Amino acid sequence: MSAAPDAKPLKGLFIRTHGCQMNVYDSERIRDVLKPLGYAPVDAPEGADLVVINTCHIREKATEKVYSELGKLKRMKEASGGRMTIAVTGCVAQAEGAEIIRRQPAVDLVLGPQAYHKLPEMIARASRAVGDRLETEFDTVEKFDALPKTRDPDGPTAFVSVQEGCDKFCTFCVVPYTRGAEISRNVDDVVAEVRDLAGKGVREITLLGQNVNAFHGPAPRLEGGEDWTLGQLVRHLARIGGIERIRYTTSHPRDMDDDLIAAHGDTPAMMPFLHLPVQSGSDRILKAMNRGHTADQYRDIIARVRAARADIAIASDFIVGFPGETDADFEATMQLVRDIDYAIAYSFKYSARPGTPAAEMALHVPEDVKDRRLQALQALLRDQQTAFNRAQIGRTIPVLVTGKGRNEGQMHGRSPYLQAVHFDGTEAQLNQLVDLRIVDASLNSLTGELVRVCEPAQ
Numbered sequence: 001m002s003a004a005p006d007a008k009p010l011k012g013l014f015i016r017t018h019g020c021q022m023n024v025y026d027s028e029r030i031r032d033v034l035k036p037l038g039y040a041p042v043d044a045p046e047g048a049d050l051v052v053i054n055t056c057h058i059r060e061k062a063t064e065k066v067y068s069e070l071g072k073l074k075r076m077k078e079a080s081g082g083r084m085t086i087a088v089t090g091c092v093a094q095a096e097g098a099e100i101i102r103r104q105p106a107v108d109l110v111l112g113p114q115a116y117h118k119l120p121e122m123i124a125r126a127s128r129a130v131g132d133r134l135e136t137e138f139d140t141v142e143k144f145d146a147l148p149k150t151r152d153p154d155g156p157t158a159f160v161s162v163q164e165g166c167d168k169f170c171t172f173c174v175v176p177y178t179r180g181a182e183i184s185r186n187v188d189d190v191v192a193e194v195r196d197l198a199g200k201g202v203r204e205i206t207l208l209g210q211n212v213n214a215f216h217g218p219a220p221r222l223e224g225g226e227d228w229t230l231g232q233l234v235r236h237l238a239r240i241g242g243i244e245r246i247r248y249t250t251s252h253p254r255d256m257d258d259d260l261i262a263a264h265g266d267t268p269a270m271m272p273f274l275h276l277p278v279q280s281g282s283d284r285i286l287k288a289m290n291r292g293h294t295a296d297q298y299r300d301i302i303a304r305v306r307a308a309r310a311d312i313a314i315a316s317d318f319i320v321g322f323p324g325e326t327d328a329d330f331e332a333t334m335q336l337v338r339d340i341d342y343a344i345a346y347s348f349k350y351s352a353r354p355g356t357p358a359a360e361m362a363l364h365v366p367e368d369v370k371d372r373r374l375q376a377l378q379a380l381l382r383d384q385q386t387a388f389n390r391a392q393i394g395r396t397i398p399v400l401v402t403g404k405g406r407n408e409g410q411m412h413g414r415s416p417y418l419q420a421v422h423f424d425g426t427e428a429q430l431n432q433l434v435d436l437r438i439v440d441a442s443l444n445s446l447t448g449e450l451v452r453v454c455e456p457a458q
């Protein structure tokens, strides 16, 4: 497309996102922050004026990926005659910013996850080659205040960050160091963001936080009173016109309070899906991980959630091969998985992270044992996931249509249980809720047939 003669020339912005949904949200906000400066997204780093790598530090592999990617970008930057600006943001930037600049001099800017609102100022400084290239201050409140108040959503679903940072200090995890202390946004700001999104056609929101159910945000200014819990926030957001589906992620078992559990049963917008990571089924390992609960306490929470909403899909994360994990500990994890029966779960081999207490523990588990355990766990989880998906066959369920399929005449969307669903439809159904009868299912998706298009949102 050629620009109108009087239009300002746009600068190409390429953002690569690694890691969790929080980073996906941050990348969108980075785009918003840069828009007033004339940056427009492009699909590839080649030829871009600014490339942002939004990084993840959670496991060693994730971190190493950043350095190999930066090597490639260096060559592209040289090919551009040095015109390309390279910025590294996110959790690796926070954890080892100075190391990044040392290992890859082609990097122009390094900003931690609580400092990316300062990008415009830092780009200006970089172009004059003055000032610091590294910004890793923790000022989450200032960040949220500085971000643009409106957003351009991509379709009918959106992430909304409501809580950041973590005070739990699980012994394996870098997040408390890369994201800082737990901070909740105030309710007024969250409501304003959700209203803005709803006005632009968003129907499903996912509230984000490292421990989103630890949310305790300042109450609305006009109402005052005590901080609100996540349960209160969800009930309030469910009343905003146009918002038909609410999800939240990721939760911690210790913060699963009665009111939030009850909301799953009494708030229709609350989707029947709960991602509640447990990491291990062994009390000994849970203790060494500093998770603050036992396997039976977790079983009890899931039983209460299922009592509030019988069809709820339960998801989790697992780590195998934590230091000192024996065959018996691993078997306790397998037993917990059999007991809970998960809809979906993510499992990882323990990765020692510099600066975390677990990295200093004795009895690291050999790689081949970790591999064997991971394979056994994933085989069980795959069976459960396939069975959960196949259990939808024959049911008619509401699906939010989020995009076009690969083939002509094919559309796809999301079930209430966060499953991907494909069906034969038309583009007119995009962003709408449709009822689909599920006719087939596999490990990763469902196939449906259109029954009816539901009423459009008011």
Ligand code: SAH
Residues within 6 Å of the ligand: 058, 059, 172, 173, 174, 175, 210, 211, 250, 251, 252, 277, 279, 317, 318, 319, 348, 349, 350, 351, 352, 353
């Ligand atoms: N806040 C979330 C999870 C954040 S990290 C929670 O408390 O559950 C996402 C997942 O990465 C974790 O649930 C855990 O399963 C995994 N993870 C974190 N640190 C890890 C490590 N050092 N090695 C392997 N997996 C890890």
Ligand code: SF4
Residues within 6 Å of the ligand: 166, 167, 168, 169, 170, 173, 174, 175, 176, 210, 211, 252
């Ligand atoms: Fe990491 Fe534990 Fe905090 Fe989750 S709760 S982010 S696993 S320290």
Ligand code: F3S
Residues within 6 Å of the ligand: 018, 019, 020, 021, 022, 023, 055, 056, 057, 058, 090, 091, 174, 175, 178, 179
């Ligand atoms: Fe990774 Fe940081 Fe998220 S370490 S998982 S991007 S909070």
